[in-house]
Amino acid sequence: MTPNPYLWLVPILPLAGAAINGFFGRRSSKKAITAVALIFCGAAFFMALLIASSFSSASAPYYFNLAHWLRAGSFQVDFSFYLDQLSLVMLLVVTGVGFLIHIYSVGYMWEDDGYYRFMAYMNLFMFFMLTLVLAKNYLVMFIGWEGVGLASYLLIGFWFTKDSAAAAGKKAFIVNRIGDFGFLIALFLMIKHFGSLDFTHVFATVQTFSPETAGTGLLTAIGLLLMVGAAGKSAQIPLYVWLPDAMEGPTPVSALIHAATMVTAGVYMVARSHMIFDRAPMAMMVVAIIGTLTALFAATIGIAQTDIKKVLAYSTISQLGYMFMACGVGAFSAGIFHLMTHAFFKGLLFLAAGSVIHGIGGEQDMRKMGGLRQYMPWTFLTMTIATFAIAGFPPFAGFFSKDEILWKAYSSEYGSWVFWLIGVITAFITSFYMFRLWFLTFFGDYRGGAAQDADGGHAHRHDDQSHGHGHGGPHESPWVMLGPLVVLAFLSLVGGWIGIGGRFEHFLAPVFQSRTAAELARETAGEAAGAGTETLLMLISVGAAFLGLFLAWTLYFRRPQLPARIAASLGGLYQAVTHKYYIDELYNVLFVKPLIDGSTAILWHGVDQNVIDAAVNDSASAARHVSDNVRHMQSGNLRSYAGWVAAGGAVVIAYMIWMGVWVR
C-alpha cells in the first residue's frame, strides 16, 4: 500500500465543520448549517472509505507523523496517527454510523433553537473520537479520550435550561473524571517505566516481559488502572451510573455517543493495550469479571425500566459488559466484532426509539405507547430487525458476535464455564427486556390518549416539518430520519456475516498477535476438537433468546395483566430492581454527600473562607489602614514637604556621623 498521507485529514475535517458551525452558525441559515455539518462529516466518511479501499494488511500498521509535540530529554510525544486493522474497523464504524446519525439529526433536531450548536457539537465529537481511534500514542489518545468526554458533557446538557439535563451532564463528566484519573496514572507508570507513550515502543518493551504469573506487578497495575479508565468511559461497574442519566440528551446523541461510539472507547483502549493485558493474567481476570457482572447486573435493571431510552441505556451497559468479558478472556477480536455489530443495532435501536418519541410528541414512557406498529411501519420494521439482532437470533448481526464471545468465554484459556453461564443468562434477559420493549411499544392498543401531553418535562416537542399543525396523533417520521434507520437495519441484518468462518478474527489477527505460536496452535487444536461443543453452546444461546421472546410474548402480549401481578408478588425484589438496586442512593450516601459536606465544612468554610479569603481581605484592609495614616503626609502643603525633606536630610547626616562614615 502506498502510505496514505491524508490520514490526518480524517479527524481534521469534522473539526473544521465544528469550527465553521460553531463560529458562524448563529447567523447562518439552517440549510447552510446542515450542508456544512453533513459535508464535513460525510467527507470524513468518504476519506475513511478511500483509506479502507487502499488498505492492505501486508504493510499495516501504517504511521503518520503530523508534528512534534513534546520533547523532554529522551521522552517524546508526537502528534502521530496509526492505522492498522483495529483502527480501520473503528474508523469505519465511527465515521459510518456517525454520518448516518448526522443525517438523522437533521430531521430530529430541525425545529430546535440550538440547531447550529447541536451540529457543531456533533462534529466536534467526531473529531475527538477519530483522534482517539487514530492515535499512535497514549497521550494523543488521551486528548481524544478527554475530548469525547467534553463533547458528551456538552451534548447531554444540550437542553441546559432543564435542571435534570444540566445535572446529568455534570454527573457524566465527574464520574468520567474518576476513570480518567486511573487512565492518567497508568500513563504516568508507563512514562516512568517504559520512558515512552508510543504504542510501538511500549508494546515492544512489554513484549520482552514474561507474563506476571504471581498476580501482581507493574503490568498488572497498569492493566488495572487502564481498566479503571475504561470502566469510566464505557460505563462498567462501579462507574456505570452516569450512562442512564445521560439519556437526558437528545436521542441522536444517545445513539451516537452513548451507544455506538464513545462508550466503546474503553473496549477499544483495552483491546489496543492487549499486549499489556496478555502479560497480566490477573488484570485480564478482573476485566472479565467486571464485564460479566456488569452484563448481568445492567440487564436485570433493564427489565423493570419504563422509559424507553432508559431500557436501551441499561442494555448498552450490559452489551458493553459482554465486550469486556470478551477482552477479559483474551478474545479481543470477538470484543471488537461485538463492538461493531453493537454499533449498528444499538445505534439503530436508539434512532428508532427517537423516531417513536418524535412521532408521538416527546413521550418516552413505554406504558403510554403501544400499537404504534400501524402508525409507523418503517420504524417498526427497522426496530424489529434491531431487536432480533440484539436478542441474538440468527442470522442477524448480534447473533454472530454474541455467540463468538460466549464460545470464547467458554473455550479460551482464560475463560470458564461460569462466564459462559452468566453470559447465556444475560442473553436470555436481554432477549426478554428487548421484546418487552418491542411488544409494549408496537403492539396492543395505543395508550397515549390524545398524545398532546407535554408532561414529564420532555422538552423536545418539535413538530415534524411535513406537518405544520403539530401533533394530531402518532405519525411516521420524515424520510431524512427513516433513511439512516433503513441503512442501519440493513447493516444489523448483514453486519454479522463478515464474521462467518472467523474471517473477521483473521482480519484482526495481526493486531492481536502477541501470544506465542505454541499457544495459538493449542488454541486452534482446541477449537477443532470443540466444534461439537460449539454447536451445542450456540443452540443453547439461541434457545435462551427464544425463551426470552416467548416470555415477553406471554407477559406483554398475550396476558398483559400478568406483569403487574408478578411485580406485586415479588415485592421487595421488584422494588429494588425498579429503583436500580438503589445504587444511586448508595453512592449518594457513601460518596456524594460526605464529599459535599466535607467540602462545605472544610474546604469552603474552613480553607476558602477562613484562610484564602481571610488572607486576601486582611492584607487589603491592612494596606488601607496604613495608607489612611500615611496619606496625611501628602497634604499638598509645600512647606510640610520641605520639612520632610529637611528632616530626612538631617536623619541621613546624623546616621552618617553616628556610623563614622565622615571619618574615612
Add this chain to the structure above:
Amino acid sequence: MVPLSYYLLLSGILFVCGVLGFLIKRNIITIFMSIELMLNGVNLSFVAFAAHWQALSGQVFVFFVMVVAAAEAAVGLAIIIAVYRTRETLNVDQVNLLKL
C-alpha cells in the same frame, strides 16, 4: 591664610539659613531666594576645598552649579508668574492643591 574650617563654617551657616528660610517663609519669591542661598553655601564649600587641595575641578563644578541655577531661576520665575496669575497670591500655604 584663612583656615579651611572657617570657610566650611560659613558655608554651613549659609546653607542652614537657606533651609530655615525655606521652611519658615511663606512667600514663594523668598523661598526661591532661600534655595539660591543653599546653592551658594554649597558653592562656597566647593571653592574652599578646591583651593585647599589645589584641585581645579571643584571650581569648575561651581560654574556648572551657577549655570544650572540661572536656568532654574528662569524656569522658576516663569512658574511663579503662572501661579500668581491663576491664584493671585504668592503665599505657598494657599497653593496646596495640584489642581485649580
